[in-house]
Amino acid sequence: xxxxxxxxxxxxxxxxxxxxxxxxxxxxxxxxxxxxxxxxxxxxxxxxxxxxxxxxxxxxxxxxxxxxxxxxxxxxxxxxxxxxxxxxxxxxxxxxxxxxxxxxxxxxxxxxxxxxxxxxxxxxxxxxxxxxxxxxxxxxxxxxxxxxxxxxxxxxxxxxxxxxxxxxxxxxxxxxxxxxxxxxxxxxxxxxxxx
Numbered sequence: 058x059x060x061x062x063x064x065x066x067x068x069x070x071x072x073x074x075x076x077x078x079x080x081x082x083x084x085x086x087x088x089x090x091x092x093x094x095x096x097x098x099x100x101x102x103x104x105x106x107x108x109x110x111x112x113x114x115x116x117x118x119x120x121x122x123x124x125x126x127x128x129x130x131x132x133x134x135x136x137x138x139x140x141x142x143x144x145x146x147x148x149x150x151x152x153x154x155x156x157x158x159x160x161x162x163x164x165x166x167x168x169x170x171x172x173x174x175x176x177x178x179x180x181x182x183x184x185x186x187x188x189x190x191x192x193x194x195x196x197x198x199x200x201x202x203x204x205x206x207x208x209x210x211x212x213x214x215x216x217x218x219x220x221x222x223x224x225x226x227x228x229x230x231x232x233x234x235x236x237x238x239x240x241x242x243x244x245x246x247x248x249x250x251x252x
Contacts, residue, residue: 060145064166064206065126067238068106071204072129075238076107084110085231086247090159090190091117093249098156101182103149104163105141108134114159115139124148125163146175151182158183162192162245169199169209176223183252189225191216195232195244202239213246225250 068075087110094100098119102111105123107130114121115138123134123141134141146167158179167175179189196210211219217227231247 060126061166061207063201067204067206068127069129071238072107072127072133075130076109076133078238079107079109082235084113084161085192085233085245086161086190086229086249087113089229090114090157090188090249091119093188094119094157099154100157100159101149101155102134102139102141103146103158103160103179104166105134105139106130106161106163108137108139108141110159110161111139111141112137119157147171147178149175149178149182153182153184155183155187157188157190159190160192161190161247162194164191165193165208165210166206167209168207172209172219173223176219176225180224180252185252187252188228189220189250189252190247191220191250192245192247195246202237202241204239206239211246216246216248220248220250225252 100119100121102123105125111121111123124144125131131141131143199209227250229249234244236242
């Protein structure tokens with residue numbers, strides 16, 4: 058499943074509500090991600106949402122671009138002065154371009170069968186030794202939340218195995234829990250890995 062119209066419809070119709078929700082909480086791993094990159098690093102925000110993280114990275118001197126499948130999310134990112142365009146994860150085809158790729162709770166909308174290909178594309182798009190940030194919800198299986206969004210859930214071991222298979226080496230792992238747009242509280246994991 059490279060595109061899920063029901064999930065996209067939720068983000069397109071609730072983009073501003075999502076933007077407000079994201080702004081109310083600190084972003085796990087963002088400061089560490091920025092600090093671990095060279096001062097002139099080029100970064101892709103893959104599934105950029107409303108663009109708050111991209112804007113913070115740009116404010117710290119990084120060269121950032123964003124992609125998202127939701128036109129409304131891309132418009133919010135562009136309004137922050139960040140170059141962004143509408144794209145699917147499967148559109149990523151660059152080779153050795155980015156010092157860092159930030160995929161913060163975006164790849165969890167991929168089906169489990171699609172994740173290996175996208176991780177391989179991310180690894181290819183990073184310069185050797187580039188930094189990858191991935192945030193995912195912990196759990197099992199695939200399902201829709203209370204407002205219709207598709208999710209794939211992973212255990213820590215399962216996610217780390219996928220990263221290893223794609224050529225990544227995990228550098229740090231952070232756990233937490235938070236309430237999403239649906240109001241449900243879920244445990245999550247954030248991994249920083251080198252390509």
